[in-house]
Amino acid sequence: MLSSLTPKTLWKIFSDICLIPHPSHHEQMITKYVLDLAAQHNIKAELDKTGNILLTKAATKGMEHYPSIALQAHLDMVPQKNAETEHDFLVDPIQAYVDNEWVKAKGTTLGADNGIGLASALAVLIDPTVEHGPLEVLLTVAEETGMFGAFGLQPDWLKSKYLINTDSEDEGEIFTGCAGGVEFQQHLTITYATIPTHHNIYVELALKGLKGGHSGCDIHLGRGNAIKLLTRFLTDLGVDIDYRLSDFTGGSLRNAIPREAFATITLNDADYNKLQTLMANYESTIKNEYAIAEPTLVFTHKKCLPEQVKRVIAFDYQQKIIDWLNTAPNGVVRMSEQNGNVVETSLNLGVVNIKNNKVVANYLIRSLLDSAKDAVVSQLISHSQLVNLEYAISGTYPGWQPDPHSKLLALVKGKYQELFSAKAKVMVIHAGLECGLFKKPYPDVEMVSIGPTIVSPHSPDEKVNINSVKRYWDLLLATLKAAYQLKND
Incomplete structure (x- = not known):
């Protein structure tokens, strides 16, 4: 059972996500799940005309002076299956299972891209043990088929000056740039x-x-x-x-x-x-x-x-x-x-x-x-x-140009070193990330992208490494807890 894995809140939410059909342009049910979850936990939720969701939560007591951080993920998944697999992505749940150190799916894409990132952002919001400053969670639609949600993102919606994208797929690497397409x-x-x-x-x-x-x-x-x-x-x-x-x-x-x-x-x-x-x-x-x-x-x-x-x-x-x-x-x-x-x-x-x-x-x-x-x-x-x-x-x-002087990058690098006694690699990725599009309505926002290790995304061989999810989660929480370091001098 996925819900028995650690961190429990994250894996419980990802298990829920697997049960909800959410291929690109069919995010209605996953949107309802997110909005219902927000209502249950008294989290403010807004929906824009494109279908993007913005969730906001006040800071943990004593951390009100921290700068606001946005976590970002996309709601949709790539629907791929083997020819012999009977599966309707508009109706059927993803059959996720544990195979040693990996979570996989039976004959289809798993949706760890970007379901783990989505689950982690929601887990931060609802887990009472997570310490954080003012928090925003931005969830976009139809990323996999043309980044429609990011293209439709309105200016003056996000208030955070720092954004952590959760859509990269190599734990131990911090992405600061990506290809355009x-x-x-x-x-x-x-x-x-x-x-x-x-x-x-x-x-x-x-x-x-x-x-x-x-x-x-x-x-x-x-x-x-x-x-x-x-x-x-x-x-x-x-x-x-x-x-x-x-x-x-x-x-x-x-x-x-x-x-x-x-x-x-x-x-x-x-x-x-x-x-x-x-x-x-x-x-x-x-x-x-x-x-x-x-x-x-x-x-x-x-x-x-x-x-x-x-x-x-x-x-x-x-x-x-x-x-x-x-x-x-x-x-x-x-x-x-x-x-x-x-x-x-x-x-x-x-x-x-x-x-x-x-x-x-x-x-x-x-x-x-x-x-x-x-x-x-x-x-x-x-x-x-x-x-x-x-x-x-x-x-x-557009692509996303690296900013080597980013304070957010320095913070995430430092936390990785403290947690794991190793240096994270600072990378650019050939895949497209929504960060490049965010720069148009929000040119001054500093961004990085982190995530767990996901192998063979966009194929039925997709799998996510369980231990890397825990390491990614620990890095995310440590970064949020230390976000006071991002305050202007």
């Missing part, structure tokens, strides 16, 4: 044709078992992109077999590395055995290439019934789709010169699907440098024009 979409309107009369075999190809992961935190780990790997096979398959493409889909979120991709094809009976041989050879090849990064990769197929495949994509468009996806850029573009072993610029081809006669591909571009981000956008525009695709650019969000 932009979404890029390519799309192609296609026509269909009848299935060739000599094609009497219908097959769904499935490339599965990849790790996936967060396109910011995990993009440098060399993991396979299922869309790219399946397209590679289809490109080579056309040299050996006369096949026709009926459908293609891969990935589900622009900020998650695709773990699975599927294609439905038709072919004649004489080529079916050859297809199986080519698939086995390709599976062996990519298992060799990704032996360490993707040990559970599998490439399978199943026959479809005739009534399941009623048409194919016109051959000219089939070739265009395959060429487009095969040449689509993806992955790390450049490592940072200024920030050590951190990715500077990357792009993730996160989603491809075909709906209403239109093939759509969604990318998320990230960079610590606006100029480098713009260069990747320019590259994708050129790529689109070469393949005669339409494109759209949206969802641009």
Whole structure:
């Protein structure tokens, strides 16, 4: 039981959160939970027009003179599941469980990103043993799909001059900066044709078992992109077999590395055995290439019934789709010169699907440098024009520039050293954090981001280290208790 873990209040709240469906843009139930919890504990709660929540609590007796601190988390989670897992994220609870030193979920994302941060902020508010000065808790909506809550944050709402973001995923590291990002979409309107009369075999190809992961935190780990790997096979398959493409889909979120991709094809009976041989050879090849990064990769197929495949994509468009996806850029573009072993610029081809006669591909571009981000956008525009695709650019969000002279940073570093007799690493992160957006309505607020160790966020392999949650909690409480050090001289 999660509620038996320490700190008990935090884990009890996280256990509650797991029972409440809260994917992005469906935060109504988790919002009600938070507002009900606030009412039960006489905590002031406000809701803005975007759906963000601001909770405020007076200081612990004797700490009224402390400067106000805001804790910040987001309400939504990434809804990812394995293909064989039966789960409706709008209805079903997350099945969280303890596995040795980790908390995991059965076949789905756990939602520790940012559920642990959310639970910690609420636990600070309701736990009577926690000592703190004036406190604000800011909870935003739809962070995972474009930071809509942070974009809609109104000025003059927060009163704190210091903010602790709880959305980072490496205990022992203090984040003081992050990448900015932009979404890029390519799309192609296609026509269909009848299935060739000599094609009497219908097959769904499935490339599965990849790790996936967060396109910011995990993009440098060399993991396979299922869309790219399946397209590679289809490109080579056309040299050996006369096949026709009926459908293609891969990935589900622009900020998650695709773990699975599927294609439905038709072919004649004489080529079916050859297809199986080519698939086995390709599976062996990519298992060799990704032996360490993707040990559970599998490439399978199943026959479809005739009534399941009623048409194919016109051959000219089939070739265009395959060429487009095969040449689509993806992955790390450049490592940072200024920030050590951190990715500077990357792009993730996160989603491809075909709906209403239109093939759509969604990318998320990230960079610590606006100029480098713009260069990747320019590259994708050129790529689109070469393949005669339409494109759209949206969802641009800024990076967060480090402030090495921050008093809040100095305080958190000092408390970490005192608690654990070790130096915390001061880092920038390639993933996007809402802190960059907060700087527009609140340019003078000092911010840091801390959190527990979360492995493989945005994938069903997501897990959070139990001991790191306790260390994160201790650091958070020690920082709040010592916040008098932030007072102006």
